[in-house]
Amino acid sequence: MSATIVVEDLHKAYGDLKAVDGVSFEVQDGEFFGILGPNGAGKTTTLEIVEGLREPDRGSVRLLGESPWPRNAKLLPRMGVQLQANSFFDRLTAREQIRTFASLYGVPDRKADDMLEVVGLADKADERSETLSGGQKQRLSIACALAHDPQLVFLDEPTAALDPQARRNLWDLLRDINGQGRTVVLTTHYLDEAETLCDRVAIMDRGRILSSGPPAVLVRGLDAPTRIAIESGVLPAGDVRALFPDATVEDDTVSLSIATRTPAPVLAALAERNALKGLSVSGATLEDVFLELTGREYRA
Incomplete structure (x- = not known):
């Protein structure tokens, strides 16, 4: 398998705080990869550097064979990003939201509308985004990230604050996204989520990766009763x-x-x-x- 993402010795500090402190990992083509850690572990900062949203202090990132920083316009059509917080335009319906995002990539309205069907929101197309439930907003956010059919998808804590039913419904969607051949990178602090979805995980804390591998292998390596x-x-x-x-x-x-x-x-x-x-x-x-x-x- 070829590596879609290669991260080597990544560092990022804010004053005395070492948010990312020597992180290295690879993500293979078509893999579902999870970055796990408690609050403040450095997950989101790591993801933002990999996505090209932040400049690292030191280290290198190769994304689909390219460097994401300085902001690399060639990579934008090939990746989709769902951020930790939803950011929708005020007073637009779900259909209008996704058409707006799709238009940035030259995607026709019909194809954008089809994505609402994919994420199970076709019946909510004419409802304004602020009236949607938490789980529906997360689905719409993911639909916007997928509207231009990217080969690599970043998801930053997509099920945070969702109820158990909404979380599991979203899991089915994420499996389908990965099953279509897309490489998926997920950050989460829900361990059952990572164990269910991810081919491999990296466990982070205080800016460092403490261990990585398939969840089942990590569990077998633990001397637990x-x-x-x-x-x-x-x-x-x-x-x-x-x-x-x-x-x-x-x-x-x-x-x-x-x-x-x-x-x-x-x-x-x-x-x-x-x-x-x-x-x-x-x-x-x-x-x-x-x-x-x-x-x-x-x-x-």
Whole structure:
């Protein structure tokens, strides 16, 4: 596979703050690539440099074989950008919005209207954008980014502040976009989103990439216990601790959970005691990898 994006030793500072501190990665043609990190990790700044919206202090970016900075007009028709905040023209309908964006690239109205169908907004074409729901506005924003049929699409936290149903509906759209052969670069702090959508991810914090690879490979590389949960009250927590002294046992009055690296004998012992009511078994997830790398403290 050929590399659509090549980033090498990227740096960007604002005074003493190192927003991007030596970032390097590649994105292959047709790949769905995710950049993950807590608030302030440097995700958006990295993306803006790659898109050619910001000048790096040091390092290089190659985008479809070209440098995006200084602003490269040859790249603009080949990439679509959905920014973190929607910016629509006041008092225009959804149809008028997308036709306006499409006209910047010489795209005819008919083709722009077809994009509303692609993102499931054909029935909202004559509604003003300010009356649309959050999920519908995100779909319209993505439609505007796709109106000129770019081969590379950047999405900066497209599902932020959406309800669960709207998020999952948008996931289906993003899969379709990638399935049509487009390269997609996504920033998000929703770990389930990245695990579901991305072929590979890079986990960032404090301006650096801490780890990268396919989500499943990153999860397998984490030495994390299996979590076994049963309904609280099925067995006393003290008895469970005595049975499994090497496990971590917690009872929150709803579920009794057992974290163990030897799940088979634990499950067998619970079965022998007819204590499988409410049973659930789960392994490590991308969220566990993320927290292991970035820490658990809250950062606004």
